[in-house]
Amino acid sequence: MKLTVLVDNNTLIDQCYVGEPGVCYYIENNNDKILFDTGYSNVFIENARKMNIDLSKINKLIISHGHDDHAGGLKYLFTEKKDVELIAHPDCFNYKEKDNMYIGSSMTKEELQNVCNLNLIKEPTEISKNLIFLGEVPTIFDFEERKVIGNYHKDNQIIEDKVMEDSAIVYKSDKGLFIITGCSHSGICSIIEYAKNVCNDNRIYGVIGGFHLLENNEKLDKTIAYLKENNIKDLYPCHCVSLEAKIKIAASTPIKEVGVSQVIEI
Ligand SMILES: [Zn+2]
Ligand SMILES: [Zn+2]
Numbered sequence: 001m002k003l004t005v006l007v008d009n010n011t012l013i014d015q016c017y018v019g020e021p022g023v024c025y026y027i028e029n030n031n032d033k034i035l036f037d038t039g040y041s042n043v044f045i046e047n048a049r050k051m052n053i054d055l056s057k058i059n060k061l062i063i064s065h066g067h068d069d070h071a072g073g074l075k076y077l078f079t080e081k082k083d084v085e086l087i088a089h090p091d092c093f094n095y096k097e098k099d100n101m102y103i104g105s106s107m108t109k110e111e112l113q114n115v116c117n118l119n120l121i122k123e124p125t126e127i128s129k130n131l132i133f134l135g136e137v138p139t140i141f142d143f144e145e146r147k148v149i150g151n152y153h154k155d156n157q158i159i160e161d162k163v164m165e166d167s168a169i170v171y172k173s174d175k176g177l178f179i180i181t182g183c184s185h186s187g188i189c190s191i192i193e194y195a196k197n198v199c200n201d202n203r204i205y206g207v208i209g210g211f212h213l214l215e216n217n218e219k220l221d222k223t224i225a226y227l228k229e230n231n232i233k234d235l236y237p238c239h240c241v242s243l244e245a246k247i248k249i250a251a252s253t254p255i256k257e258v259g260v261s262q263v264i265e266i
Contacts, residue, residue, distance in 0.1 A: 001131070001171045002028045003180065003208070005262045006047050007039035007073075008238055012259035017047045019260050022069035023182050023210060023239050026053055029171070030129040034060040036169065037182055038073025045076055047260055056082075061116070062133060063088040063105070064182025064209075065166040066096055067149075069239075071105035078107065078115040086112060087133050089165030090120040091152070096161060098150025124198045130172040137167060137186035137194050143222045144187025168209070170195040173266045175233075176203030183210040183240055189226040204232045205266065208258065210239030213249075220245055228252040234264075 007024035011017055022039030026048065035058050038044055048055050061084050063071050093112065096104035112118050122136045139146060146162040168181035168191045179195050188211040196202050213220050227235065227249060237246055238258035249255055
């Protein structure tokens with residue numbers, strides 16, 4: 001499995017690519033060419049072009065959840081019909097708003113159905129050899145109780161949005177599990193613990209993505225204790241992890257930097 005960071009909040013020195021506060025990873029696994037999230041805008045397409053990554057070859061696309069920093073780029077990818085399987089939770093493409101601002105996907109479910117093969121699933125599913133989409137993640141730890149982020153509209157109702165669709169993917173390597181997450185609204189510890197249950201493997205080799213740790217509070221302390229206990233070799237907290245949280249995590253678990261163009265191979 002080879003992962004290339006196409007979009008991150010951070011860019012790396014001497015690598016002339018563009019960053020934005022979103023997530024998009026390009027993954028090559030077996031014969032599959034997979035995109036995980038699409039960032040906010042068309043930045044992922046521009047960066048891929050400069051890296052000689054041909055996005056017309058992708059056959060699978062996973063959207064971690066419906067927020068615009070992950071699903072905003074969809075309309076730039078699907079300017080025409082493509083033979084791509086899009087895998088996401090059934091609630092991913094609901095109309096989402098917060099403080100009267102639209103914060104959802106740039107394409108509706110109906111629009112997507114016309115341009116790709118939409119596969120909306122809640123259950124854990126193998127999407128490529130040894131690569132599992134987790135589907136709906138249960139809250140395993142009390143300190144990760146889901147927070148409401150705005151509202152979503154469904155069947156003429158306006159409902160508080162606990163981002164139930166938030167998911168992640170897991171690569172089952174010989175060395176243990178490598179977890180790739182978007183924003184971790186489900187809670188990074190619950191995601192890791194659920195991945196262990198689903199894959200029947202307690203070894204966590206690595207985790208990359210947004211852990212949604214922005215404040216210095218009890219949740220951060222409990223998360224740090226959990227990460228330490230799991231003895232994770234390659235930890236890449238990025239996107240929605242504050243500098244303060246990274247510094248606190250690094251005191252007990254070594255962390256690695258993330259930036260556009262970075263390549264991780266397992
Ligand atoms: Zn989000
Ligand atoms: Zn995000």
